[in-house]
Amino acid sequence: GQYRAALEENDLGIASEVRMLAEASELGLLTIGFCFNLPEARRNEVLSKLAQGVDDLSISRSTLDWGIEMPNDPEHRVYVWIDALSNYITALGFPAVGDADDGARMKYWPANVQLIGKDILWFHTVYWPCMLMALDVELPQTVFAHGWWTSEGKKMSKSLGNFISREVIAELCEEYSRDVFRYFVLREVPFGLDGDFSRxxxxxxxxxxxxxxxxxxxxxxxxxxxxxxxxxxxxxxxxxxxxxxxxxxxxxxxxxxxxxxxxxxxxxxxxxxxxxxxxxxxxxxxxxxxxxxxxxxxxxxxxxxxxxxxxxxxxxxxxxxxxxxxxxxxxxxxxxxxxxxxxxxxxxxxxFRWGGLAPGTQVAKAGPLFPRKQ
Incomplete structure (x- = not known):
């Protein structure tokens, strides 16, 4: 509340707020309450762009005939990223309106990890925290940007027909199990980087x-x-x-x-x-x-x-x-x-504390947990 009041009192807009966020991140002041974004390379992308300077952001557009009308000007539509980012908390009942809303779903916010694609990193690590701080709503603890997968060394495309589709994943899970498929995608490539999938x-x-x-x-x-x-x-x-x-x-x-x-x-x-x-x-x-x-x-x-x-x-x-x-x-x-x-x-x-298995426990021999594939 004091932070927002200081911005309003000094007539500071999003550009000033973004600059303050960047400076706080550089000083390590956001690493506990809000990890600016992970992996480190993604964080550096954002900070590098911020260093080039940021203008204030208009939250509406007058050139569109679709979208949510601005309540004070029907000729304007809410900028799509203001609308989209708001869904993270409006879906949980924010702001509470009427007696029917008990605020119970807001227990799911703030998120400890907000997982996003790397192509929408800027919106989630610049616009989004500024919106939340203006609303005096807690920030997510971490915004993590994941990478992309290629297929057999090539970018997935319709013309190549090499998509790892739901049907392909279901087939692999049938052959190896859901657990093994999950193990592979988390183990094969450091999480957050691009990787290649091959059978x-x-x-x-x-x-x-x-x-x-x-x-x-x-x-x-x-x-x-x-x-x-x-x-x-x-x-x-x-x-x-x-x-x-x-x-x-x-x-x-x-x-x-x-x-x-x-x-x-x-x-x-x-x-x-x-x-x-x-x-x-x-x-x-x-x-x-x-x-x-x-x-x-x-x-x-x-x-x-x-x-x-x-x-x-x-x-x-x-x-x-x-x-x-x-x-x-x-x-x-x-x-x-x-x-x-x-x-x-x-x-x-x-x-993981040593000694958790009690002597005298009866083992139960069974078949191979992971039968070898030929």
């Missing part, structure tokens, strides 16, 4: 990361628990990661624990998946080095084998829990093989 890339990433790495770690862990401990998760010698377990698992686990929530909040989905996969890679190397399948032949090594297999099972729990927001159905099926009901609803930093 070969989908199959290659599916086989390498999901079938060979995640699925294989789950399968070999459950199989060894079944074989050497009658399907019951053994207790480790130490609850904390120590010795050889810490040597392999501590660093990737710490990176995931410390960075996951910030990475997800920044919409860095590919980076988030990579952090989970680093843990998978470490666990597979850990198994190859410790060779529990050989140690199990010696009864005197039973406790050592138990520690190794608990470490593997707990790692699988954390990895599947990390991937649950992206692949909810597949990870639920995987967690059930570990004897767990499904995804843990707690915050990530609690879910």
């Amino acid at each position: 070969e890339a989908l199959k290659r990433r599916y086989n390498a990361e999901l079938a060979n790495d995640v699925g294989n770690l789950l399968s070999r862990t459950v199989n060894m628990v079944e074989r050497y401990f009658d399907g019951v998760v053994p207790a480790p010698a130490e609850q904390a990661l120590t010795g050889q377990e810490a040597e392999f698992m501590a660093d990737p686990l710490t990176r995931l624990q410390d960075g996951a929530e910030e990475i997800m909040a920044g919409c860095q989905f590919s980076e988030y998946v990579r952090a989970a996969l680093d843990l998978v890679t470490a666990a597979n190397r850990y198994i190859d080095t410790t060779e529990p399948f050989k140690l199990a032949k010696d009864p005197a090594q039973r406790d050592r084998v138990g520690t190794i297999l608990y470490t593997c099972a707990e790692t699988v729990r954390i990895v599947l829990s990390a991937l649950a927001p992206i692949m909810p159905e597949k990870t639920e099926a995987g967690l059930k093989q570990l004897g767990l009901a499904g995804a843990d609803p707690r915050p990530l930093h609690e879910v």
